[in-house]
Amino acid sequence: MxxxxxTLEEIAARVKRARSAVILTHMxxxxxxxxxxxxxxxxxxxxxxxxxxxxxxxxxSNLAFLEGLEKIEKKPDPQAELYIAVDSSDEPRLGxxxxxxxxxxxxxxxxxxxxxxxxxxxxKYNYVRECSANCxxxxxLIEAMGVPFNKSMAEYLLLGLLTDSGNFSHDDVTExxxxxxxxxxxxxxxxxxxxxxxxKKQPRARAELYAxxxxxxxxxxxxxxxxxxxxxxxxKKFGADNGMTEGFVDFPLxxxxxxxxxxxxxxxxxxxxxxxxSKRYADVxxxxxxxxxxxHVRAAGCMLFGDVExxxxxxxxxxSQYL
Amino acid sequence: MxxxxxTLEEIAARVKRARSAVILTHMxxxxxxxxxxxxxxxxxxxxxxxxxxxxxxxxxSNLAFLEGLEKIEKKPDPQAELYIAVDSSDEPRLGxxxxxxxxxxxxxxxxxxxxxxxxxxxxKYNYVRECSANCxxxxxLIEAMGVPFNKSMAEYLLLGLLTDSGNFSHDDVTExxxxxxxxxxxxxxxxxxxxxxxxKKQPRARAELYAxxxxxxxxxxxxxxxxxxxxxxxxKKFGADNGMTEGFVDFPLxxxxxxxxxxxxxxxxxxxxxxxxSKRYADVxxxxxxxxxxxHVRAAGCMLFGDVExxxxxxxxxxSQYL
Numbered sequence: 240m241x242x243x244x245x246t247l248e249e250i251a252a253r254v255k256r257a258r259s260a261v262i263l264t265h266m267x268x269x270x271x272x273x274x275x276x277x278x279x280x281x282x283x284x285x286x287x288x289x290x291x292x293x294x295x296x297x298x299x300s301n302l303a304f305l306e307g308l309e310k311i312e313k314k315p316d317p318q319a320e321l322y323i324a325v326d327s328s329d330e331p332r333l334g335x336x337x338x339x340x341x342x343x344x345x346x347x348x349x350x351x352x353x354x355x356x357x358x359x360x361x362x363k364y365n366y367v368r369e370c371s372a373n374c375x376x377x378x379x380l381i382e383a384m385g386v387p388f389n390k391s392m393a394e395y396l397l398l399g400l401l402t403d404s405g406n407f408s409h410d411d412v413t414e415x416x417x418x419x420x421x422x423x424x425x426x427x428x429x430x431x432x433x434x435x436x437x438x439k440k441q442p443r444a445r446a447e448l449y450a451x452x453x454x455x456x457x458x459x460x461x462x463x464x465x466x467x468x469x470x471x472x473x474x475k476k477f478g479a480d481n482g483m484t485e486g487f488v489d490f491p492l493x494x495x496x497x498x499x500x501x502x503x504x505x506x507x508x509x510x511x512x513x514x515x516x517s518k519r520y521a522d523v524x525x526x527x528x529x530x531x532x533x534x535h536v537r538a539a540g541c542m543l544f545g546d547v548e549x550x551x552x553x554x555x556x557x558x559s560q561y562l
Numbered sequence: 563m564x565x566x567x568x569t570l571e572e573i574a575a576r577v578k579r580a581r582s583a584v585i586l587t588h589m590x591x592x593x594x595x596x597x598x599x600x601x602x603x604x605x606x607x608x609x610x611x612x613x614x615x616x617x618x619x620x621x622x623s624n625l626a627f628l629e630g631l632e633k634i635e636k637k638p639d640p641q642a643e644l645y646i647a648v649d650s651s652d653e654p655r656l657g658x659x660x661x662x663x664x665x666x667x668x669x670x671x672x673x674x675x676x677x678x679x680x681x682x683x684x685x686k687y688n689y690v691r692e693c694s695a696n697c698x699x700x701x702x703l704i705e706a707m708g709v710p711f712n713k714s715m716a717e718y719l720l721l722g723l724l725t726d727s728g729n730f731s732h733d734d735v736t737e738x739x740x741x742x743x744x745x746x747x748x749x750x751x752x753x754x755x756x757x758x759x760x761x762k763k764q765p766r767a768r769a770e771l772y773a774x775x776x777x778x779x780x781x782x783x784x785x786x787x788x789x790x791x792x793x794x795x796x797x798k799k800f801g802a803d804n805g806m807t808e809g810f811v812d813f814p815l816x817x818x819x820x821x822x823x824x825x826x827x828x829x830x831x832x833x834x835x836x837x838x839x840s841k842r843y844a845d846v847x848x849x850x851x852x853x854x855x856x857x858h859v860r861a862a863g864c865m866l867f868g869d870v871e872x873x874x875x876x877x878x879x880x881x882s883q884y885l
Contacts, residue, residue, distance in 0.1 A: 408757040414748040421740035434731040439816045450776035493762045
């Protein structure tokens with residue numbers, strides 16, 4: 240079997256022919272993964288195709304406001320005729336469901352719709368196109384299938400667009416990003432509801448942990464490197480949990496002199512999860528790589544062990560090599 | 563002379579006929595005012611119409627990154643054939659330039675292009691249409707004049723769109739908002755540059771004042787009312803100034819229980835500028851009105867005098883009447 244790129248029209252035709260399907264997405268799913276899967280599920284509903292939506296992970300607490308999450312199951316139906324993976328660059332990203340997908344590739348038709356440049360084309364039908372969010376690809380597929388957007392579908396798609404584009408702030412935002420958003424808003428997606436729930440709502444415990452953490456930003460290397468430390472004690476003090484620290488690393492990076500920021504989060508005594516971000520030129524993938532971690536040029540991570548002051552010393556030294 | 567609504571086509575035709583013009587906008591201009599004025603100026607440049615751009619106020623420091631601000635003058639050319647006010651709901655909003663405009667209305671043609679529902683139609687030609695940003699009206703006018711968008715023009719227009727729509731988060735964001743953004747990005751507007759400079763960049767002094775202020779949020783009325791106090795002493799401590807407190811009032815409002823937030827900023831000893839915000843239902847225009855202030859239902863302000871703890875007591879009582 241040759242694994243090649245397919246057109247959206249070919250994929251649309253294959254999906255419409257199916258009597259049953261499984262939609263699955265990557266482990267630790269984000270807004271774009273969940274949005275892609277649930278929007279496609281609405282489209283299959285509209286076409287009367289029996290299906291289930293599967294993900295191996297717990298669903299992220301910041302998306303708990305979303306209706307329809309309860310639709311997502313842990314294990315796919317092994318009898319389904321068609322397996323569709325969305326927003327997943329390769330099979331291992333499917334986590335515990337990778338084996339199910341591999342098995343499906345051998346026995347039945349599979350589809351892979353993604354926007355990551357690194358996608359390995361692991362299905363029979365592959366549609367991979369770089370864009371702000373995979374939800375833009377799903378929106379195009381739904382149009383190719385001739386299904387009109389309804390409010391739910393539009394809201395799931397806009398969820399992916401908002402989260403993966405950083406609320407329209409990333410490099411890859413284009414005319415098409417906004418044209419897609421226009422269609423989704425026209426179809427009834429409530430952007431204010433999504434915006435509020437995604438970006439402007441937090442429990443008091445998070446607000447308190449946030450302010451406390453930011454009041455103790457540490458600056459190094461002529462203020463080009465900033466670090467925040469989040470201890471278990473602080474989380475306990477404010478009644479916050481790990482999940483609430485999402486986005487903390489972005490605040491010190493807004494300081495105009497700062498090129499690299501590190502969030503040093505205590506996982507347990509003597510173990511720290513390091514999240515690194517850079518603004519313009521520093522390669523934090525390489526910085527994380529020094530400690531066995533990795534990621535992207537502008538966002539990466541690693542684990543470090545020991546005393547927090549020693550860890551900061553190490554990071555300052557390593558960061559200084561890449562500024 | 564009857565003051566009526568004109569069509570964009572009538573206004574476009576009148577502008578194109580002019581040999582000289584003045585563009586002016588409201589006092590304490592924001593991104594939408596500056597964006598409207600400078601984008602229209604680019605269009606007049608393209609049409610070869612001699613003109614100047616005027617505003618009575620100091621320009622806001624958060625827009626200092628913008629090229630072309632130096633174009634803005636303090637006084638209009640009294641000989642100009644056409645006076646065009648943008649983003650100004652009435653003449654008094656023009657501040658020190660209101661008299662110049664009133665004089666112009668008597669002697670020559672005037673145009674008023676605005677998106678505020680309360681606009682008083684104070685010019686000979688008035689185009690008032692509610693939308694996310696007045697820059698959407700200016701974009702439509704530029705199209706009606708047959709001038710293609712260039713990068714500068716598109717960037718000024720997108721500036722207004724981003725600031726007045728709260729980065730696409732406000733109630734009035736529609737399909738047209740996104741269709742306009744799509745055109746502007748297509749014309750070369752660098753959305754990442756604007757987004758970074760408008761929403762994600764701050765001096766260290768601001769970051770420190772911000773974190774310090776947010777670590778001392780006061781909660782009242784079952785956490786439905788939150789208040790922050792910004793003292794001159796704190797600003798001095800971190801080397802911050804009044805202008806840096808823009809947006810502070812939004813953070814406490816993100817706490818899920820909070821319906822009303824007040825920022826209590828010390829102007830000088832015993833005098834406090836109160837900014838009020840509400841989330842869903844409380845009318846802060848009425849709350850501010852109790853103290854001789856005003857504004858809108860979701861955003862208003864007033865001045866209060868005396869001891870800060872007494873001021874907080876007063877506010878807690880008044881807010882409790884509107885929850």
